[in-house]
Amino acid sequence: MSVEKCAQSIDLSHHLSQLSKAMVISPLNGGLEKYKSQPGILSLAGGWPSPAYFPISDISANILVPESFGLSPTELSTFLSSSHHATKEKTQAVTIPKYPAVKGDINLAMLLQYGQAVAQAQLQPFLKQFISEVYCPAFRDWTILINTGSTDGWSRAVMTLCNPGEGILCEEWTYPPAMASIIPFNIKPVPVPMDGLGMKSDDLENLLSRWDPVSRQMPRPRVMYVVPVGQNPSGSTMSVARKKQIYDVCVKYDVIIVEDDPYYFLQLGTYTFKDDRSPGATSSGKLSAEESKRYVSTLIPSFLNFDYEGRVIRLDTFSKIIAPGSRLGWFTCNPVFAERLERQGETSAYSPCGFGQAVIKKILTHWTYDGYICWLRGLRTEYQQRRDFFIDCLAEEFHLHAAPAVAGVWEGCTVYQASSKVKRTTDMTEKHPARDRTMFSFVPPIAGMFLWMKLHLDQYPSFAPGDEDTLDTKFWTELAENGVLFMPGWKFAANAMIKDSDSTGSGHFRVSFSNVDFADLKKAVTIFGRVIREFFREEDL
């Protein structure tokens, strides 16, 4: 990657919200800082309990080894199917004493004390190396600030950057909780059209260049919310070229990019039909330093990587890497924003849980940087297998026809169109002449956890324009009544206009292949097949 390096970030403080400007500097600590860290100082200032009263003498855990997963999807992992019994798990025991035995070790007593919103010293060195090696930001003074996960992170970014009455640029189909965080504050989603690579840069440029504050009833948006990898819900992933185009437009119109990237390490590669897949080499699961480096170089760069102006706030989270209940993530951004995001946190979520910080820090340092990369690489393989297995099931259940899309939301992608494999009787053919009609279509995602499914409601026997919502709900309910839950797609429309315009003749569902067992994935596809054929009256009754 060629990276433009910049000596320092530009001053972006004019982007701070009125709220953020009014946030006071550590209300209790002003003036104390000078003395607090002096050796031997006796502080009777803080309302801190004595660590002698923390009823924990140490914490231990048996943690999985970083090479727990295979590195190529040669065969279905037996580990997965036996997950609930954990018979195959290889673990190592780690212990975190209350007080570190050696200086520099994890200080549990300190992590369980107040002040970790500020100090967070314990995770910094690991994250610093990780960000340098993996994201390689294009400006020098990038800063790390931990948070309680990306919900907290996004909420703090909004409070720090946006005023009521303003708008936030986002994908047409986007993550509803992110919108739920802004709408009550009278901050409005401003959807930007998408294609198979996510948000479109030319449409973004058009939108911003022609922005009329009067007719729009809001100033030109200064903030963008974007999920560039394995987008939620569409599953689309931005190429580096697209990211650079988006970034350039943001420079031109002075837009701050909030890069919410929980699926970054689930970059799964392209799907190919089972029979066309070449078997990968068997692998021990371990990565050499060289392989680790090579793997990192295959990842699509983060926006940080060419953020020569420091206008990106990147949100990372351990939710998909360790566990959602970690409630631990971090901002990488310029120091001006980092300081304000810290103040914002002091009056809301405060610091992440010390127990969680201790356990995660212990896992990371026990694994080491190379082990962590190996874990991420293995995780990718697991999700790749899940995606492949799920689409293989669909290919077994339906006739899948793959063809490139030339327009619309999937422009530039290979779209898979699904029709029934069940032969119809002559009677049925006469009633419903469209023999090979497409019941649904999708683009196999190259990242993330989701398959975004378009239901072709216009192929429904009695379809008439305007029936979309009713039919969509009817199908979803029939599927649920038969024991399978998909996520209704309309929930992800950035606003009501998007929902209506993109849903002419179709319905949408977000289908997650991340959680259930393989046997259940198979079972779910079989049920789905039966229900959808029945729905379209394709069932051979």
Add this chain to the structure above:
Amino acid sequence: MSVEKCAQSIDLSHHLSQLSKAMVISPLNGGLEKYKSQPGILSLAGGWPSPAYFPISDISANILVPESFGLSPTELSTFLSSSHHATKEKTQAVTIPKYPAVKGDINLAMLLQYGQAVAQAQLQPFLKQFISEVYCPAFRDWTILINTGSTDGWSRAVMTLCNPGEGILCEEWTYPPAMASIIPFNIKPVPVPMDGLGMKSDDLENLLSRWDPVSRQMPRPRVMYVVPVGQNPSGSTMSVARKKQIYDVCVKYDVIIVEDDPYYFLQLGTYTFKDDRSPGATSSGKLSAEESKRYVSTLIPSFLNFDYEGRVIRLDTFSKIIAPGSRLGWFTCNPVFAERLERQGETSAYSPCGFGQAVIKKILTHWTYDGYICWLRGLRTEYQQRRDFFIDCLAEEFHLHAAPAVAGVWEGCTVYQASSKVKRTTDMTEKHPARDRTMFSFVPPIAGMFLWMKLHLDQYPSFAPGDEDTLDTKFWTELAENGVLFMPGWKFAANAMIKDSDSTGSGHFRVSFSNVDFADLKKAVTIFGRVIREFFREEDL
């Protein structure tokens, strides 16, 4: 305690803020609820990682036994001074496997998954019993909602109840971060005068009955923030009678009470001079069920205990009970507010950390309810010893004259006035004739972690009205330069007016006896003695 029981809470939904009313109901879950909990349902709806990928096979901890502390302060605990070596700690080993061995056990896999903002099933039964037995709320349908600690709790309460431009009733001297959470939203502190029992009910009534929205430029406040036990910073504690008076005024003027009560279990009893203290009985540290009940009955009731209208939002936290880094607390309130507070959390801190929840749940259930009460009772003794030791040190260093205050912020309390013990030379006496002048005064707190110290700046040799700020800072700086940090009192003034009106001729400091070792407490008092005598030119030079 005689408790008015009420069949149900009144409808308080008119108190919800515009923001809260705009908060959508679980943006991703609407419609799914009906099916999600059905046995055998295959959910491909949620973006949940497989628990097989959580790299933890189990967590263990060595936890302190609940009877770790003595139950009467007969002699200085040796445990405390050796805390950093933990040689005397008696611990028990507990383990939390990823998947529960027995149904009903802690489900770590579930706590590490998404959804715990809603479900939180695992802590509910324990907290339910605890609240019933200890707080005994006066309305039936009280609801528990966990949060990430009281900073999060208060922030969510503000967002749920208050609109910009409104005011919040609070004590004249109050916790600055609580104010830092409201001021940026253009919500203003409305201070109510205090005496030795905290907020005054007659002054509250006066304030509300005479409220003029025009001259005040805001509607009559509908929300109160109050720290009733071991108030921060004043250390004052409300009697049950005062609480009932406050509650009645709040009923009359339809005010919601947010009871922030982190020091509730640090009710320490009255201080008496060392020589006047009768030695308590030696105790094994264990409490019988009967003793446990008796102890609970000695605690001043929470506002919940006579909240027959469900207008109290009580904030509890494990910060002072387990550890601040727990980042775990809970709301007890009516179900209407609880539902909205939950929505508010879904767009900010989300759920508390699963690691922390698991460890704390394990500690509580291992200890059992009686063990937990024993722990709380022991903790109280520890802090009582700390307070007693600290004031004993002051009594050794200064001449302390105890006399009841008849007016002012300490009305009704026994105030300790401190003057120098050092004999002056004739020369010094000639220069500074006020021989027994009071240098500082305080009321020994009956709860909490803080001693609120009034510095008598008008006794400063060259004092002239208006010198307060300069002298206050001069003293604080001299103390800090000599290695002791107090918390400057002016930081706690609810607004600038309070700071000025209450500081005529005096300065204030909040001194915490909760954290440093006993030897260091002693050392700090010695340094303080030297610095303050020098400051008032009382040193025998």
